[in-house]
Amino acid sequence: MSASALPALPASDATRHLPFWLGAFGVAAAVFLALKLIGNEYGYYAGYFILQYVVLASAWNILGGYAGYVNFGAAGFMAAGAYTAIVVRKAFGLDLIPGILCAAAFAGLLGLGTGYLTLRLKGVYFSIATLCLAVVLQTLVVNWDYVGGSRGAYIIRPMTMPGFSSYGEYIFTVMLVLAVIAVGVGRTVEHSRLGRGLQAIRDNERAAEAVGVPTLRLKLIATTLCGALMGVAGAPLPYYSGYLNPEAAFSLSYAVNAIAMPLIGGAGTWLGPVIGAVLLGSLQQAATVTISSALNLWIVGWILVIFVAIAPRGILGWFGKR
Amino acid sequence: MSVLLKAEQVGKRFGGFVALQEVDLELRAGERLGLIGPNGSGKSTFVNCISGDFAQHDGKVTLAGQPIDGLKPHMRARRGLARTFQLPQPFNSLSVLENVRVPLLFAGAAGESTRRAMECLEQVELAGKSQKLPRELTQVEQRRLELARAISLRPQLLIADEAMAGLSNAEVDQIIALLLRLNEAGTAVIMIEHIMRAVTAFAERLIVFVAGRKIADGLPREVLALQEVEDAYLGKQ
Amino acid sequence: MEFDLNLLLNGIVSGLLLGGLYAAAAAGLAVSFGMLDIVNIAHPALMVAAAFLVVVVGTALGLDPLLTALLLAPVFYLVGTGIYTVYNYFFERRGDEALQGLAFFFGVMFIIEVGLVMAFGPEQRFLDPDWGFVTWRIGEIDLPLRMLVPALFALAAIGLLYLFLHKTFTGLAIAAVAQDAEALRLMAIDPVKIKRLAFGISVALACIAGGALIVVQPVEPSSGQIFIGRVFAICIMGGMASLSGAIMAAFLFGVVENVTATFAGPSWAPAVAFGWLLLVLTFRPQGLFGRAA
Numbered sequence: 001m002s003a004s005a006l007p008a009l010p011a012s013d014a015t016r017h018l019p020f021w022l023g024a025f026g027v028a029a030a031v032f033l034a035l036k037l038i039g040n041e042y043g044y045y046a047g048y049f050i051l052q053y054v055v056l057a058s059a060w061n062i063l064g065g066y067a068g069y070v071n072f073g074a075a076g077f078m079a080a081g082a083y084t085a086i087v088v089r090k091a092f093g094l095d096l097i098p099g100i101l102c103a104a105a106f107a108g109l110l111g112l113g114t115g116y117l118t119l120r121l122k123g124v125y126f127s128i129a130t131l132c133l134a135v136v137l138q139t140l141v142v143n144w145d146y147v148g149g150s151r152g153a154y155i156i157r158p159m160t161m162p163g164f165s166s167y168g169e170y171i172f173t174v175m176l177v178l179a180v181i182a183v184g185v186g187r188t189v190e191h192s193r194l195g196r197g198l199q200a201i202r203d204n205e206r207a208a209e210a211v212g213v214p215t216l217r218l219k220l221i222a223t224t225l226c227g228a229l230m231g232v233a234g235a236p237l238p239y240y241s242g243y244l245n246p247e248a249a250f251s252l253s254y255a256v257n258a259i260a261m262p263l264i265g266g267a268g269t270w271l272g273p274v275i276g277a278v279l280l281g282s283l284q285q286a287a288t289v290t291i292s293s294a295l296n297l298w299i300v301g302w303i304l305v306i307f308v309a310i311a312p313r314g315i316l317g318w319f320g321k322r
Numbered sequence: 323m324s325v326l327l328k329a330e331q332v333g334k335r336f337g338g339f340v341a342l343q344e345v346d347l348e349l350r351a352g353e354r355l356g357l358i359g360p361n362g363s364g365k366s367t368f369v370n371c372i373s374g375d376f377a378q379h380d381g382k383v384t385l386a387g388q389p390i391d392g393l394k395p396h397m398r399a400r401r402g403l404a405r406t407f408q409l410p411q412p413f414n415s416l417s418v419l420e421n422v423r424v425p426l427l428f429a430g431a432a433g434e435s436t437r438r439a440m441e442c443l444e445q446v447e448l449a450g451k452s453q454k455l456p457r458e459l460t461q462v463e464q465r466r467l468e469l470a471r472a473i474s475l476r477p478q479l480l481i482a483d484e485a486m487a488g489l490s491n492a493e494v495d496q497i498i499a500l501l502l503r504l505n506e507a508g509t510a511v512i513m514i515e516h517i518m519r520a521v522t523a524f525a526e527r528l529i530v531f532v533a534g535r536k537i538a539d540g541l542p543r544e545v546l547a548l549q550e551v552e553d554a555y556l557g558k559q
Numbered sequence: 560m561e562f563d564l565n566l567l568l569n570g571i572v573s574g575l576l577l578g579g580l581y582a583a584a585a586a587g588l589a590v591s592f593g594m595l596d597i598v599n600i601a602h603p604a605l606m607v608a609a610a611f612l613v614v615v616v617g618t619a620l621g622l623d624p625l626l627t628a629l630l631l632a633p634v635f636y637l638v639g640t641g642i643y644t645v646y647n648y649f650f651e652r653r654g655d656e657a658l659q660g661l662a663f664f665f666g667v668m669f670i671i672e673v674g675l676v677m678a679f680g681p682e683q684r685f686l687d688p689d690w691g692f693v694t695w696r697i698g699e700i701d702l703p704l705r706m707l708v709p710a711l712f713a714l715a716a717i718g719l720l721y722l723f724l725h726k727t728f729t730g731l732a733i734a735a736v737a738q739d740a741e742a743l744r745l746m747a748i749d750p751v752k753i754k755r756l757a758f759g760i761s762v763a764l765a766c767i768a769g770g771a772l773i774v775v776q777p778v779e780p781s782s783g784q785i786f787i788g789r790v791f792a793i794c795i796m797g798g799m800a801s802l803s804g805a806i807m808a809a810f811l812f813g814v815v816e817n818v819t820a821t822f823a824g825p826s827w828a829p830a831v832a833f834g835w836l837l838l839v840l841t842f843r844p845q846g847l848f849g850r851a852a
């Protein structure tokens with residue numbers, strides 16, 4: 001086999017990043033303008049709801065889709081972000097943006113800690129630990145009067161925001177930017193050597209370790225990123241509604257959707273979680289007006305089970321992507 | 323030639339079961355070593371102690387003069403140790419080329435990873451299938467892929483753990499030729515095999531394990547003529 | 560703080576009794592997770608579902624809750640075999656246990672919990688047996704029958720399971736399938752059938768545990784979530800596949816949790832569960848008792 005017979009090398013060494021970012025901001029701008037034209041406050045709230053899930057699903061996918069480690073505690077990490085935002089507001093008077101950064105740091109630490117304690121064992125132990133973490137965090141919050149305990153906490157939000165026609169529009173825009181960032185992070189990871197390493201770990205951790213991939217370190221990076229992004233998804237929540245209680249923050253809806261959306265959209269690529277979030281999120285938003293929220297969630301549970309059994313690669317998998 | 327690998331009194335037990343006991347072994351740079359023994363004699367256990375898959379064991383292992391005990395497998399890979407597995411362990415969702423690129427990405431050679439990976443694939447004659455998925459390869463091709471991945475970091479020592487199991491005669495010859503070529507380029511090889519003609523064709527030195535102990539160490543012709551070795555295989559113990 | 564020995568003593572005793580209940584909850588997991596390597600995180604949810612069914616059926620038929628649980632156990636056995644059949648067909652055969660299998664059981668858990676909310680509402684339910692208000696006294700120690708009888712009931716069930724696993728052919732086959740499915744095949748025993756049987760038994764045990772649970776405390780649809788940490792912690796502490804290990808770990812766990820609750824307040828219970836689990840995973844993942852994980 002001579003050198004001249006080599007097939008064309010794939011462009012994997014030189015991924016094009018610029019077209020993605022331009023495209024992503026373009027789509028975001030289009031969405032923003034469309035909602036502004038519609039001018040209905042409800043549009044911003046529905047949009048916020050869906051974008052929140054884009055962030056959550058993208059975060060989950062970094063650990064679940066790329067590395068193959070399942071995080072069951074999305075509700076816990078989200079709530080950790082939400083309550084961090086509340087705490088820094090009450091204690092230091094810091095507003096939304098600093099709150100988001102603090103939430104990312106704290107939730108990231110939680111992810112790192114959980115990973116550090118469990119990732120040297122089989123993957124299922126990490127998953128079980130994330131489930132328990134959510135319950136424990138909820139217990140802590142319920143017992144902590146500073147954040148209102150089970151009664152909940154209030155955040156006084158300004159009526160207007162300079163540069164925006166309403167506070168709702170402002171918070172929607174913040175979440176829009178966060179969504180673009182989250183998807184971008186996912187895509188950057190996917191095309192980086194971190195992503196390749198995580199895929200190798202998912203495919204065959206022992207072989208990856210044997211060929212020089214620092215498996216523990218990569219897994220810890222992934223759990224930290226995943227935790228941080230999930231915390232970021234939760235940070236604006238108290239500002240969104242002005243009030244937050246543990247039941248809402250730790251809602252089962254987050255736990256199940258964080259898993260269902262990437263798996264249904266197609267885990268393992270950055271686009272899958274977006275598709276899953278937009279699709280399932282819209283369906284659930286539309287359904288809340290007609291059916292009870294419990295039934296709504298119940299259906300999501302069934303969809304998850306059925307999809308995972310019949311179409312394990314999700315929607316994107318049907319279209320032939322690996 | 324300098325000593326590349328030194329195992330001193332290496333032992334391993336699982337609960338009450340002693341899989342390996344007091345094994346002393348020296349391997350020189352560029353040497354071709356054959357390791358044989360009945361099933362369950364501790365060959366794979368020994369290999370796993372060297373590779374770091376078993377983190378804890380008795381005794382001491384040194385690679386190129388540096389102790390490697392307690393180091394994780396990926397650190398040992400960076401120090402020049404490579405291994406293949408009894409059953410091929412490819413990265414199934416990555417292409418053949420990507421499989422070989424992964425180790426290079428983490429060895430600080432990301433920029434030239436594609437070029438070097440293709441070179442390795444050429445050495446094992448898989449360059450034409452670089453875009454295929456591992457499951458599209460035949461068994462012998464999968465083993466060649468495994469070897470390509472193992473040599474991508476230009477290891478000083480390659481442990482080939484039953485790399486020829488389940489292959490036809492022609493395929494066995496293929497792999498032997500490949501391993502000889504790799505050895506000519508400077509890589510020491512420990513070949514663990516049950517296929518006797520492969521071992522005799524390849525090894526300059528032969529070591530025999532029985533029931534967790536090393537019972538013979540010398541020229542293949544002489545070792546195979548020993549009564550204890552014959553007894554071990556014919557079960558007269 | 561004035562150290563009340565009496566309080567401590569009673570805390571330990573109720574902890575032991577609670578441990579009996581936890582042992583029932585964990586025994587099923589010792590079979591499915593410990594022996595069959597199936598991460599059935601829906602196990603506590605099934606237990607809670609059983610508890611609710613015991614309330615409904617027991618109230619309707621005017622039966623004792625523990626008796627009702629016994630009667631419902633075969634139903635849950637069938638449910639268990641059904642779940643395993645689906646799991647095996649879609650996931651185990653494909654080798655997809657890791658990601659998709661976990662997601663599957665999470666989905667099952669979710670469906671059960673939300674289903675219970677839809678059917679029964681989020682409030683607590685309970686069912687008091689006739690003897691539920693009697694308390695025996697031995698010296699300074701209180702032994703409420705409400706806790707003693709379910710604990711004994713649970714231990715009896717586990718004892719039966721133990722005999723089954725060690726004395727019957729099928730039981731030994733279950734232990735064998737965990738070690739070497741291929742050898743079973745060579746003996747013309749279908750490993751899938753054995754696993755299905757075993758999984759069915761584990762879910763039947765969840766039903767027994769549910770019946771015990773409803774006597775001990777009121778139950779709500781989300782009660783399962785706290786139990787996930789508890790049962791997995793106990794199962795792992797007990798050394799995974801060991802029934803006796805699970806029992807001892809359950810007693811230890813019950814005591815620690817209850818004593819903590821007595822002196823520090825009951826709302827900290829889940830934290831104890833998680834804390835134990837983390838400690839065990841960090842320092843001794845092969846468990847405190849029994850064989851290696």
